[in-house]
Amino acid sequence: MLYSSQYIHTMKETPMDAEAISHQLMLRAGLIRKISTGIYAYLPIGCTVLHKIMEIVRRELNQAGCVELLLPALLPAEPWKKTGRWDLYGKEMFKLTDRSEREFCLGPTHEEIITEVVHRDVQSYRDLPLFLYQIQTKYRDEPRPRFGIIRSKEFIMKDLYSFHATLPSLEEGYHHIYQTYHRIFEACALQVKAVEADNGAIGGSFSHEFVADSSVGETAYALCPHCGWASTLEAAKTSLQSNDPTEDLLTKELVATPQQKTIAEISAFLSQSPDKILKTLLYQNTAGKRFYVVVRGSDSVNETKLKKVIGEEVFLTESDPLIGFLGPVDVPASQIIADTTAIKVQNAVTGASKADHHYLHVNYQRDWRADRIEDIRELQPGDPCPTCGAGVFIQNGLELGHTFLLNDRYTKPLDASFVNESGAMQPMYMGCYGIGITRMVAAVIEQHHDEKGIIWPKALAPFAFEIIPVNITDALQMKTAKALADALTSAGYECLLDDRPVSAGVKFNDADLIGIPIRLVCGKALQKGEVEVKIRKTCEIFTVSVESAIPTLTALYDKQP
RNA sequence: CGGGGAGUAGCUCAGUUUGGUAGAGCGCUUGGUUCGGGACCAAGAGGUCGUGGGUUCAAAUCCCGUCUCCCCGACCA
Numbered sequence: 196m197l198y199s200s201q202y203i204h205t206m207k208e209t210p211m212d213a214e215a216i217s218h219q220l221m222l223r224a225g226l227i228r229k230i231s232t233g234i235y236a237y238l239p240i241g242c243t244v245l246h247k248i249m250e251i252v253r254r255e256l257n258q259a260g261c262v263e264l265l266l267p268a269l270l271p272a273e274p275w276k277k278t279g280r281w282d283l284y285g286k287e288m289f290k291l292t293d294r295s296e297r298e299f300c301l302g303p304t305h306e307e308i309i310t311e312v313v314h315r316d317v318q319s320y321r322d323l324p325l326f327l328y329q330i331q332t333k334y335r336d337e338p339r340p341r342f343g344i345i346r347s348k349e350f351i352m353k354d355l356y357s358f359h360a361t362l363p364s365l366e367e368g369y370h371h372i373y374q375t376y377h378r379i380f381e382a383c384a385l386q387v388k389a390v391e392a393d394n395g396a397i398g399g400s401f402s403h404e405f406v407a408d409s410s411v412g413e414t415a416y417a418l419c420p421h422c423g424w425a426s427t428l429e430a431a432k433t434s435l436q437s438n439d440p441t442e443d444l445l446t447k448e449l450v451a452t453p454q455q456k457t458i459a460e461i462s463a464f465l466s467q468s469p470d471k472i473l474k475t476l477l478y479q480n481t482a483g484k485r486f487y488v489v490v491r492g493s494d495s496v497n498e499t500k501l502k503k504v505i506g507e508e509v510f511l512t513e514s515d516p517l518i519g520f521l522g523p524v525d526v527p528a529s530q531i532i533a534d535t536t537a538i539k540v541q542n543a544v545t546g547a548s549k550a551d552h553h554y555l556h557v558n559y560q561r562d563w564r565a566d567r568i569e570d571i572r573e574l575q576p577g578d579p580c581p582t583c584g585a586g587v588f589i590q591n592g593l594e595l596g597h598t599f600l601l602n603d604r605y606t607k608p609l610d611a612s613f614v615n616e617s618g619a620m621q622p623m624y625m626g627c628y629g630i631g632i633t634r635m636v637a638a639v640i641e642q643h644h645d646e647k648g649i650i651w652p653k654a655l656a657p658f659a660f661e662i663i664p665v666n667i668t669d670a671l672q673m674k675t676a677k678a679l680a681d682a683l684t685s686a687g688y689e690c691l692l693d694d695r696p697v698s699a700g701v702k703f704n705d706a707d708l709i710g711i712p713i714r715l716v717c718g719k720a721l722q723k724g725e726v727e728v729k730i731r732k733t734c735e736i737f738t739v740s741v742e743s744a745i746p747t748l749t750a751l752y753d754k755q756p
Numbered sequence: 757c758g759g760g761g762a763g764u765a766g767c768u769c770a771g772u773u774u775g776g777u778a779g780a781g782c783g784c785u786u787g788g789u790u791c792g793g794g795a796c797c798a799a800g801a802g803g804u805c806g807u808g809g810g811u812u813c814a815a816a817u818c819c820c821g822u823c824u825c826c827c828c829g830a831c832c833a
Contacts, residue, residue: 207782207794208768212826232825338757341827456833476832488832495832511831519833546833666791700793707793718792727792 196658198693202239205705215411217640218343220649224708226636233340233348240709241636243657245351248635249330251382251654252353259375261326261355266305266312268332272298274307278608289334301334306605306627309356313623314611320360323613323623324368328355330632342411343637345593350633357626358606360615365624369600372628376405376596379630384652384756385638387595390416391426393499394599402430405596405630407638412591417574421585428589429499431574433536434581442541445556447524453551456519458492461553465544469493473537473545473557475521478509485512489523489565490534490572492544497573504532504569522546523563524554533565534572593638594631601625649710650732653755659688660748661711665699665718672717675726675741679715682745688752707731712755713748732756 204225213219221227226241237245253263272290275281281288281300289301302308309327317325333352340347355372359365373389380387385407392404404427406414416427426432455464462469472492478501479485486509490496502509515521522545523531538559547554557563577586606612606622615621643650653659662680664672673694680690691711693702699718706714716727725738728748732755739747 206767211762211768214827229825338830458833461833474832490832492832511833513831513833515833517833521833663792668791698791698793698795700795703793705794716792 196689196691198691198695201691203705203709204238205708213343215342215345215637215641216644217345217411217637220640220644220708221343221637224649224710227344229343233337233346235344235347235349240657244636244639244651244655245632247655247657248383248632249351249353252330252379252630252632255375255379255382256326256328256353256355259326259371261328263329264312264327265329266302266308266331268302268334270300270302270305270308272300274311274609275300278307278605280307287335287337289336302331303333303335304352304629305329305331305354306356306601306625307609310605310609310611310625313356313358314606314609317358317611317623318613320613320615323358323360324364325358326355326368326372327357328353328628344633345411345637346413347633350631353630353632355628357628358611359624359626360613362602362624365600365602365626369598369626372626373403373598376598376628376630380405380407380595382654383635383639384643384654385595385635386642388416388418388425388592390414390418390592391424391430392597393427393429393503402597402599404594405598406592407595407642409591409593409638409641411641412593414592414594415589416592417578417587417589419580419583419585419587422580422583424580424582424587426574428497428573432581433570433572433574434579434584444558444561445542447557447562448555449547449549450553450555451551452520452553455551455553461544462492465553465555467544471540471543473523473540473543475523475546477512477515477518477521478505479512480505480507480509485530487521487523487526487531488533488571489531489537491537491540494534494536494572494575496534496571500569500573501532501571504567504571517546517548517550520546520548520550520552522548522554522557523565524548524557526563528564528566531563531565532567532569532571533559535568535570536572538565538568593634593641595635595638596628596630598628599626601627644710647704648708651710651712653712653752656710656712657689658691658711659683659752660690660713660715661706661709662690662692662715662717663699663702663706664692664694665702665716667694667696671721675721676715676717679717679726679741679744683748686745686749688749713752715744715748730755 206223209219210222213222225238227235227237230236272281288303291299330353334349337346337348357368387405387407389403390406392402394402416425417431418425455461458469458472469492474490474492476488478488488496542556545554545557576589580587602624603622606625612620612622640649660683662676664676667673676692680692683690712731714729720727720738725740726744727738729736
């Protein structure tokens with residue numbers, strides 16, 4: 196393939212509005228172009244990489260017994276209404292109507308529609324289990340798209356759905372896909388961890404996120420260095436035990452704390468450490484019902500955990516005049532949700548529900564009670580690992596895949612039932628498993644680049660070899676370059692021959708930017724009958740004779756990661 | 757949704773304070789000299805200064821509206 200007949204437009208300067216390294220490199224190397232916020236076009240070499248990823252995903256899934264199909268991107272509203280997600284999905288869903296005012300959405304995900312399809316065709320347990328997947332563009336109206344294709348309004352996802360006759364079959368299928376996912380990421384040279392996760396809006400019982408190490412990750416998760424346990428903060432149970440020695444319970448005391456609203460201020464003003472302070476947060480549901488949420492001053496509430504406990508959407512109230520001086524004393528226990536650690540704080544400091552005042556020496560049972568005592572605090576670095584007790588780390592990563600057990604969350608409302616072995620009707624058990632294909636491109640670049648540009652792992656490289664005749668007016672250089680390209684191509688390797696009439700430096704820098712694994716230079720060494728070989732990843736350079744080049748190069752390529 | 761910043765040539769940006777004929781570098785075109793790490797010389801092309809209105813003899817510049825884009829935050833009492 197001649198460079199001049201390809202469509203590769205590199206940029207010397209980094210576009211101002213690109214933050215993440217992968218975003219900058221994709222723009223500079225000419226893989227993508229921005230069309231609008233969160234919407235990108237894939238230029239030919241970006242498109243090639245995308246296809247390589249899709250092929251790996253297909254190969255591994257097909258090998259694992261999954262079957263590909265293609266669902267529409269434009270979806271009717273009815274099934275979404277049946278499962279309640281037409282409203283639940285909220286503003287993230289692109290909704291539209293056709294000319295006769297029928298309601299549709301651009302699919303943000305496809306549980307409903309696949310369930311409808313399967314429901315029509317599958318009537319017997321003999322047809323189960325079933326693993327169906329598609330590679331399809333998804334549409335989500337993200338509140339804040341960012342980092343190029345990492346968080347965008349339109350993206351390509353591989354979504355797989357499994358259907359089962361029994362729960363054990365579902366769990367077996369889940370683990371099967373879990374293993375397959377590790378193989379997929381490994382085949383794409385991605386370092387990925389499986390992390391216990393929250394099920395999110397999709398519903399279900401347990402779940403994992405597959406998270407890539409990345410500096411631009413938006414998924415915070417806890418990791419145990421000792422046993423390897425990992426969990427997103429939204430799902431992480433905290434097993435912190437308060438082992439304070441028992442103190443004498445002192446008499447509750449009202450103190451003036453003018454203008455001292457934050458934990459930091461009160462901690463300084465009263466010389467109390469934050470973990471001796473009770474923080475009271477006021478939440479309300481959409482109907483305006485109040486919830487007083489109590490955690491230690493040193494802790495934060497994880498709202499995902501809180502919402503799960505409450506069982507509905509709640510919002511932090513910011514307008515109450517007593518904010519800064521709220522406390523659980525004298526609040527009915529039915530309105531209080533306390534964290535498990537909060538009730539153990541003895542002789543605590545807390546707001547007095549009176550402006551500019553706090554109480555000292557407040558104690559659970561005696562001074563306040565909560566009807567609900569739950570794990571709602573966010574895990575903090577150094578907290579004990581729930582499985583082995585070692586101190587956990589917290590780090591960020593980039594979510595590439597997510598697996599869920601959905602049970603009958605969708606099959607029941609959509610009436611996707613089958614006749615089981617004993618002849619009875621029952622809803623199918625369902626699992627769902629996604630991989631962000633477009634996001635993987637960015638993740639690979641995040642993990643494989645240097646200051647000069649991208650370093651493609653060979654499984655994803657748009658070309659295996661890049662051949663550079665230093666001077667295209669030199670007949671010997673061009674002839675040799677073309678001969679090498681032809682030989683490598685007929686041996687089954689994709690080659691890019693940079694035939695542009697530009698200076699050597701331009702070609703070298705573009706080659707480094709684009710990141711083809713092996714570069715061949717036909718230049719001054721040709722006088723000795725040699726071509727120069729550069730390995731992009733290691734920057735190692737050596738020469739080989741033209742005659743022995745092909746076997747040497749193919750052997751070298753086959754050894755590349 | 758809240759806050760901050762920015763829209764001037766394909767890209768990066770200057771010019772705006774203090775109103776007076778539209779600028780630079782890179783890129784692009786043509787010719788020549790170069791030819792192993794983003795070469796040089798010469799000649800060119802390219803912008804209704806995001807957009808609508810207002811003030812003024814005169815607006816990229818001042819005022820009001822509007823659109824788009826980027827960043828940060830999305831509330832821890």
